[in-house]
Amino acid sequence: MKVLVAYESRGGRTKRAAEAIADAVRTSGLEADVWPLKEAEPDQVRAADVLFVGSWVEGFLFFGVGPAKAARQWVAGLPSLSGKHAAVFCTYALNPRGTLAALGSGLRAKGASIDGEAAFHHRRPTEGSAEFARRVLAAVLGEPA
Numbered sequence: 001m002k003v004l005v006a007y008e009s010r011g012g013r014t015k016r017a018a019e020a021i022a023d024a025v026r027t028s029g030l031e032a033d034v035w036p037l038k039e040a041e042p043d044q045v046r047a048a049d050v051l052f053v054g055s056w057v058e059g060f061l062f063f064g065v066g067p068a069k070a071a072r073q074w075v076a077g078l079p080s081l082s083g084k085h086a087a088v089f090c091t092y093a094l095n096p097r098g099t100l101a102a103l104g105s106g107l108r109a110k111g112a113s114i115d116g117e118a119a120f121h122h123r124r125p126t127e128g129s130a131e132f133a134r135r136v137l138a139a140v141l142g143e144p145a
């Protein structure tokens with residue numbers, strides 16, 4: 001089983017979370033690639049059995065709080081993910097509000113099933129990431145976490 005961890009990060013916190021998730025996946029004995037969204041090619045996305053998508057939380061005065069614009073655009077431009085397992089995560093400073101729900105519904109609209117979600121505070125972007133990765137893999141494999 002091949003896992004792709006794709007993330008949008010400006011200041012490096014979401015990148016740290018993504019790398020910690022990929023490390024935990026590898027510790028479980030699976031192959032994991034980790035890429036910034038802009039370098040994650042559609043072919044790589046298609047080849048992955050499990051896709052983790054992460055973003056930082058971006059607040060807009062009129063549009064509210066959600067995934068960073070680049071992440072929303074990347075998800076909207078994805079090919080069909082019919083039957084693919086996916087999980088979403090974010091890093092935030094104050095409150096992630098609907099960020100994970102928005103990322104999840106964008107991926108569901110492409111046909112993915114969402115097997116987990118996690119929000120990490122930006123001061124501790126890796127705390128709980130290994131547990132999150134294990135929980136998602138257990139859900140994908142249909143095993144108890």
Ligand SMILES: Cc1cc2nc3c(=O)[nH]c(=O)nc-3n(C[C@H](O)[C@H](O)[C@H](O)COP(=O)(O)O)c2cc1C
Nearest residue numbers: 009010011012013014056057059091093094095122
């Ligand atoms: C322009 C901008 C807007 C932000 N808006 C919010 C927000 O509305 N709510 C929140 O919890 N964090 C907000 N943050 C904080 C970031 O989501 C947080 O610091 C995140 O961990 C940054 O991730 P990165 O280091 O991967 O870029 C904002 C950060 C920036 C730069």
